[in-house]
Amino acid sequence: MTTALERLFLTAQGIPTxxxxxxxxxxxxxAIELGLPLKEYYSKGEYVAEGQLRLQKKYGHDNVWGLxxxxxxxxxxxCRNIIYASDGPxxxxxxxVRTLDDIEKLKVPxxxxxxxxxxxxxxxxxxxxxxxxxxxxxxxYVTSSMTLPAILMGMEKWLDLLMNGPAxxxxxMLEKCNxxxxxxxxxxxxxxxxxxxxxxxxxxLDIIPERFFRELSLPWIRRDLEEGGxxxxxxxxxxxRMNPVIDQVYQATGIGTFYLSPLDDIxxxxxIINGRALCGGVINDIELIDWTPEQVRMEVKRMLQAGMxxxxxxxxxxxxxxxxxxxxxxAMIDAAIEFGAES
Amino acid sequence: xxxxxxxxxQQAVFDTxxxxxxxxxxxxxxxxxxxxxxxxxxxVPSIEDSISSVSExxxxxxxxxxxxxxxxAEVTEMMVPLFRQAPEIxxxxxxxxxxxxxxxxxxxxxxGCLKAxxxxxxxxxxxxxxxxxxxxxxxxxAAVIGISSMxxxxxxxxxxxxxxxRLLKERGLEQQIRIIVGGTPYxxxxxxxxxxxxxxxxxxxxxxxxxxxxxxxxIRP
Numbered sequence: 001m002t003t004a005l006e007r008l009f010l011t012a013q014g015i016p017t018x019x020x021x022x023x024x025x026x027x028x029x030x031a032i033e034l035g036l037p038l039k040e041y042y043s044k045g046e047y048v049a050e051g052q053l054r055l056q057k058k059y060g061h062d063n064v065w066g067l068x069x070x071x072x073x074x075x076x077x078x079c080r081n082i083i084y085a086s087d088g089p090x091x092x093x094x095x096x097v098r099t100l101d102d103i104e105k106l107k108v109p110x111x112x113x114x115x116x117x118x119x120x121x122x123x124x125x126x127x128x129x130x131x132x133x134x135x136x137x138x139x140x141y142v143t144s145s146m147t148l149p150a151i152l153m154g155m156e157k158w159l160d161l162l163m164n165g166p167a168x169x170x171x172x173m174l175e176k177c178n179x180x181x182x183x184x185x186x187x188x189x190x191x192x193x194x195x196x197x198x199x200x201x202x203x204x205l206d207i208i209p210e211r212f213f214r215e216l217s218l219p220w221i222r223r224d225l226e227e228g229g230x231x232x233x234x235x236x237x238x239x240x241r242m243n244p245v246i247d248q249v250y251q252a253t254g255i256g257t258f259y260l261s262p263l264d265d266i267x268x269x270x271x272i273i274n275g276r277a278l279c280g281g282v283i284n285d286i287e288l289i290d291w292t293p294e295q296v297r298m299e300v301k302r303m304l305q306a307g308m309x310x311x312x313x314x315x316x317x318x319x320x321x322x323x324x325x326x327x328x329x330x331a332m333i334d335a336a337i338e339f340g341a342e343s
Numbered sequence: 344x345x346x347x348x349x350x351x352x353q354q355a356v357f358d359t360x361x362x363x364x365x366x367x368x369x370x371x372x373x374x375x376x377x378x379x380x381x382x383x384x385x386x387v388p389s390i391e392d393s394i395s396s397v398s399e400x401x402x403x404x405x406x407x408x409x410x411x412x413x414x415x416a417e418v419t420e421m422m423v424p425l426f427r428q429a430p431e432i433x434x435x436x437x438x439x440x441x442x443x444x445x446x447x448x449x450x451x452x453x454x455g456c457l458k459a460x461x462x463x464x465x466x467x468x469x470x471x472x473x474x475x476x477x478x479x480x481x482x483x484x485a486a487v488i489g490i491s492s493m494x495x496x497x498x499x500x501x502x503x504x505x506x507x508x509r510l511l512k513e514r515g516l517e518q519q520i521r522i523i524v525g526g527t528p529y530x531x532x533x534x535x536x537x538x539x540x541x542x543x544x545x546x547x548x549x550x551x552x553x554x555x556x557x558x559x560x561x562i563r564p
Contacts, residue, residue: 088443155446156451159405162406206405209359212406262531284532289495322496323496
């Protein structure tokens with residue numbers, strides 16, 4: 001029987017397999033499985049790993065996550081206040097960089113793996129590696145140098161600095177985020193992650209103008225990935241569209257997987273990739289909350305019809321809201337497995 | 344001449360070139376263009392042009408909206424003290440992010456655009472409970488409540504737009520106050536604003552300005 005990891009590997013090579021890979025990105029849902037409040041759930045790596053394993057067993061999708069929540073990266077860089085909700089992902093409650101002077105003071109840990117905020121991630125990753133290695137892809141989330149400042153200083157301040165300068169402060173911020181990124185991606189690889197989701201909202205023309213993309217985003221993408229290479233790296237713009245930049249990113253880096261936005265046209269994205277890389281077609285998981293199971297099934301069918309011709313295609317979600325009903329998650333994954341097996 | 348200045352200003356804003364936009368305004372003033380004309384014939388049409396860009400599906404982005412809004416606010420702040428008469432405020436609104444939501448960029452863009460359109464905006468900040476939205480709108484005489492949400496759970500929360508609607512209904516204020524919502528979840532589900540009982544939604548901060556002007560027009564006696 002083909003394992004999820006083999007399925008992903010074969011699909012990426014363009015080799016026919018039993019069906020397309022189905023990635024389903026659930027984080028807070030793990031707490032529901034364990035019957036724990038979110039704050040308690042995220043306090044221990046054992047809980048997060050167990051939540052991921054239970055979700056994978058329950059729904060039968062092809063990936064697990066070592067990610068707790070996006071704000072973990074801010075904690076690794078000094079954030080001490082995470083605000084927990086009962087019904088959604090935690091927020092960063094304490095901006096590490098409040099003034100331009102704070103950029104100078106921002107300290108990138110020498111060794112991320114020995115940082116207390118990484119300790120529980122390491123426990124989670126160890127369990128996932130023990131239970132899944134060689135069988136199920138283990139995903140990690142690494143935020144690009146261009147995008148990480150948004151969670152360290154807030155979107156408003158980062159956009160202000162990016163657009164209005166001073167350029168020296170902007171470049172120092174990017175330099176420090178790049179130092180952090182290189183350490184972080186290495187740490188996750190060493191911990192056993194084989195899918196590195198490179199989150200780069202500021203690598204989408206929905207967020208920044210073309211000129212900024214060419215002059216800033218693209219060079220920093222290259223710098224982020226030059227040391228560790230692109231093996232296992234997935235280009236992801238945090239739900240923003242990427243079709244207009246796929247070709248430039250591929251030419252600059254050779255990244256092997258592009259994870260589209262639900263707002264991207266799948267056939268167009270596949271056409272731009274043109275067999276050079278794997279393409280993830282991503283469902284709109286905001287609408288997934290209110291669709292009926294039959295609507296979910298029809299939407300998955302439509303997406304797969306657009307993406308499967310020519311191969312090198314898989315199905316995915318963004319980070320699914322907690323309020324997506326279980327019956328819709330089942331309907332989505334069942335449909336992706338059913339229609340994804342058609343030649 | 345004003346048309347030419349307006350075109351140059353719009354291009355500078357589209358290119359996110361703040362320095363050039365401010366220089367164009369300064370040159371216009373030096374050449375005798377009135378401060379009122381700068382705001383109403385150059386800045387406001389530039390915002391409207393940005394809205395057209397979105398509705399015509401020309402590729403615009405968040406950074407352009409942010410800069411267009413900031414430049415509009417900056418120029419308006421410079422020009423208003425130079426007006427021959429204090430401008431008439433055409434309406435009032437309160438704005439904030441929904442309870443549990445700490446993403447403030449969208450409301451900042453909205454505020455900048457509305458400043459040029461002479462709408463008084465009171466910013467209630469981040470993570471605002473439904474009751475505070477309503478209390479403040481009543482206290483300040485605001486006819487529109489703007490609620491920004493970046494996450495699905497904060498958009499759909501009982502303490503967000505749904506809670507504001509419930510309170511407006513309970514207090515008999517539905518004829519006097521309108522609710523507009525915006526943020527990522529609404530862009531991914533264009534019917535969501537109805538689910539959360541809002542009167543309107545906007546795809547981005549720039550478009551929100553136009554929708555708010557329309558809502559204020561509905562309320563005005």
